[in-house]
Amino acid sequence: MDNGMESILDTYLFETNSLLDQLDEMLMRDEKIGDFSPDDVNEIFRIMHTIKGSSAMMEFGSLSSIAHHIEDLFFYIRDKGIDTLDSQHKKELFNLMFRSEDCLRGQVEKVESGEPLDTDLDSFAAEINSFLKKISGAGEEKAAASEPAQEKAGEPTETVPAGTSVSPESLPDDKSAVCFLHVFLDEGIGMENLRAFMIVNSLKECELEFRYYPENMESNPDTCASIIEDGFYMAFESTDMAAKASDLLRTQGHIRSYELLEVAEEKQEEAPHTETAEAHTDSEGQAPSDQAKAAPKPPAPAKQASAPAKQNLISVNLMKLDSLQNLVGEIVITESMVTSSPELNQLSRDAYDSFMKSARQLRKLTDDLQDITMSLRMVPISGVFQKMSRIVRDMKQKLGKDVRLTLIGEDTEVDKTIVDSIQDPIMHMVRNAMDHGIEDTSQERISAGKNAQGEIILSASHTSSEVVISIADDGKGMNPDKLLAKAKEKGILTKPESEYSKKEALGLVMLPGFSTNKTVTEFSGRGVGMDVVKKNVESVGGVVSLSSEEGHGTTFTMKIPLTLAIVDGMKVTVGSSTFTIPIANIRQSFKILPEEIICDENGSEMVEKMGSYYPIVRLHRFYGIETEVLNLEAGILLWVETSDRSFCLFVDELIGEQQVVVKPLPAFLDYFELKNFGISGCTILGDGNISIILDIQSLHAAALENI
């Protein structure tokens, strides 16, 4: 039971969040052109209706009521046409919608984290209502028209009390009926014919006998229009039955109103005599079979109908994808274990050939499988970018700066875990660019010879092994001297001021506790910004760099490996241990002669390469591994580099290149913080042995910086 609830909640959250995303996207797009398209008005109405319904089902009252009010608002707008609003109203509407979206999101987040929902959202609802009143303006009767709509979530209103006679012309031609129930459905629910049929069915299940008009509504979608316009009729042969039915109708959803109509006297007189028998066979024979056939169906088509344009997508728990990927990794490894097993040499030549033939086939399949598994986890980065346009929009208004955001390469695909971990860094950098980067006034910009409108360019692109994301603004840029002065004031300089290069000075921005803005604003300037950004990006194996020209703007560039799970590695041995070094970090490997080694006063070794000197790290010494290869000329040197750090690693032997599946070290070992000592994970080799994966960045930090 619990489990069931949980999965319903998951589905609810997923659905609501994606609807809100959709809403956000639509609002951003529409705001750009400053107008709502009629399609979008319908779409917003539909989204709100869905959120209202599902939230009510989950008993999240506040969510449901806000959605309900917005739905009312859009019901009115849809009814009157968006063009009746003047541009001032439209602007207000956009602001209101963005705020409602935030409000809804806030509530959904509370649901996610299991907190209780806000109960006092009445003021916000009142705001929506007052806006509705405002746009409905003087037309009192218009406002009145929307009133019944507001009631529709509650009990259906019985507009005409029982016993009212109406002109027979409007009623369906049913001679045996003594009275009719005339039912109107909620507006805009879609698939009215099926909904009507569902109502009919549920009444029949309560052992009521009646006929309904239009008769073919379950199979003929064209009846939709007439049901929307004129409602539908249920014909009863006794008033008792009709009364019962009208009671039951109260329990049904999507009904706006219904009325009980009695047929004029003379008809009532003749009906019972002539057609009772027929009516019986009608409802007993035909209806149940119809019912059996149709009963399971309606929910399904109804659901499809609510999202006709939806792509054929399913949502999968990320955990499942992770374990799928792990399994596929295992298969790849096991496969090479099988095909390289020494027992194969005992096969006869023919048998070996045919074995290898099938093995190659298997290889191809596992390769394909691996590719597909990898691609499953890839999602376009556009979701993150979209959120940025929202942030820029909000900040634009609050800061009063005129800035446009240009997005490039939104459809670049990135591993899901990476997308999650770079969202906050990107957000931070965009905020920084808005707050500190772009000049405060357009006057400033014009006098600097720039376009009055500031620009922030957010771009993403692929290289062979990396995703490059850059955030560029054309604002003030940074002044290295100012940065240095600031850093000095904060006491975070590690060497004399004059020794800092421009690049190093800019790099100060990413140190903890550095914030150049004197005043803390709502958006940035707490000094916990860039260092957190750097840490986040590094946690997914990426690097952040920045370049800045004073007066011309600042560019932050993040380079992040495409995927975390598979690495092209070089296997090396030290003593009895095997290490894997990411190929991307290796510049060169070379043998060395004793006379090339240069030592400093502590005996630390260095080697000259292409005009620069690089320190040598003896892996066996650093890790305390016993090995017979102690002379530098006996082993081999690997020249490795990462971002701006470059050094040489001394190892016993190179074994070869291999793609490896990265596995984290057991949680038990977290205590020892091996990550800070150059060990980022491990991998299982083809023979089942484990190789340790080195992280050049932290190895450099541990071996060379903290002495």
Next chain:
Amino acid sequence: MSEHINEQELTEMPGTEEVSTVERCLTFESGDLILYISTKHVIEIINNHSITKLPLMPPYIRGIINLRGQILPVVDIQLRMGKESPELASKTCIIVLDINSVSLGIIVDSVRQVIDIDLKNVRPIPLKRQQKLLDGMVTMEDGSVFMSIDCQALSSPQ
């Protein structure tokens, strides 16, 4: 399945009023001690697994093993208790444990059997020690003394 058997035997056992105090335990030898650990923590027992050494580790962490794709740390409980441990014999016996979803293997000399131990009979060890890895002792009917491993201490490195 094991639970099923457990229940059956418990109902047959005379003199146990409080069912919950009896625990099914795996006994094993390590050095000259006989130790036991509740079977609810034991995943499996493996032999002859090659252990990959990790650098910069305290000696009692022998390294990591690859158990069907899962990477597990291996703890030598002799070293963990501060004793000398002989070089690993060719027939290393590793008990794979899951303690509060921390998985690890411990190296033992040999595995004995599974027995039921009434927790009411377990006494604390009346000695002050620095390396507290054992947290109880129990005397069996034949007079031998079994000691219990403190799972909490085992699963948190120090």
